[in-house]
Amino acid sequence: MPRFFNRPTLKVARDLLGQVLVVREGRNTLSGMIVETEAYIGCDDPACHAVVGRTARNEVMWGPPGHAYVYFTYGNHFMLNFVTEREGFPAAVLIRAIEPQQGLRRMSDRRTTDDPTRLCRGPGNLTAAFGITRKDNGLPLDGKRLGVYQNAARRPAIGSSGRIGVNDGSEKPWRFFYLDHPAVSAYRKGTKAGRRNVAANKRK
DNA sequence: GATTGGATCTACT
DNA sequence: GTAGATCCAATCG
Numbered sequence: 001m002p003r004f005f006n007r008p009t010l011k012v013a014r015d016l017l018g019q020v021l022v023v024r025e026g027r028n029t030l031s032g033m034i035v036e037t038e039a040y041i042g043c044d045d046p047a048c049h050a051v052v053g054r055t056a057r058n059e060v061m062w063g064p065p066g067h068a069y070v071y072f073t074y075g076n077h078f079m080l081n082f083v084t085e086r087e088g089f090p091a092a093v094l095i096r097a098i099e100p101q102q103g104l105r106r107m108s109d110r111r112t113t114d115d116p117t118r119l120c121r122g123p124g125n126l127t128a129a130f131g132i133t134r135k136d137n138g139l140p141l142d143g144k145r146l147g148v149y150q151n152a153a154r155r156p157a158i159g160s161s162g163r164i165g166v167n168d169g170s171e172k173p174w175r176f177f178y179l180d181h182p183a184v185s186a187y188r189k190g191t192k193a194g195r196r197n198v199a200a201n202k203r204k
Numbered sequence: 205g206a207t208t209g210g211a212t213c214t215a216c217t
Numbered sequence: 218g219t220a221g222a223t224c225c226a227a228t229c230g
Contacts (some may be wrong), residue, residue, distance in 0.1 A: 074210060205229105209226100214221095
């Protein structure tokens with residue numbers, strides 16, 4: 001599994017679509033298929049946390065691939081990322097949306113909806129549903145608490161677009177998602193990134 | 205020590 | 218379509 005993440009981040013971001021995230025909490029298992037990702041690559045990417053250099057907050061991104069980078073933002077939201085590329089090179093893939101598979105009931109308890117297409121749609125929502133917090137920052141994806149597994153299912157068409165919620169660097173098409181998947185986040189159509197997303201969705 | 209702004213979501217107009 | 222919630226990390230003094 002570290003091999004999978006020790007590759008160019010854009011490839012990893014694309015290949016993560018369709019893979020299954022598994023989170024274990026005691027006897028319970030929560031899981032779902034990844035349907036939307038974004039790549040953040042290196043100190044030269046203005047949208048990547050690593051632009052400011054190595055800090056306590058982004059330390060995990062500089063470490064070995066195949067680990068979780070979890071951080072808090074906007075006062076109420078955790079974001080889940082997977083560290084990619086070789087140790088010493090800061091890069092990660094943000095998980096933006098998931099189609100829930102196991103643990104729907106547990107997720108519904110934590111959210112204000114039980115609609116499977118809304119439960120894990122959006123990066124802040126999926127961490128809330130899976131119960132992922134700052135405690136998970138730096139954990140390896142070894143299947144003990146967090147795991148990522150190949151999915152046998154055939155892959156639907158993949159689209160790409162500018163990254164959402166990003167100012168500098170939003171022109172890079174580093175967001176990947178399954179076209180027309182109901183659990184893909186599509187809000188904020190009024191923003192530049194949002195309009196690009198709609199355009200990308202229409203384009204085949 | 206204080207300030208500022210952010211890889212967001214929801215509710216409400 | 219837009220405001221408010223809400224708190225941490227980075228920056229500045």
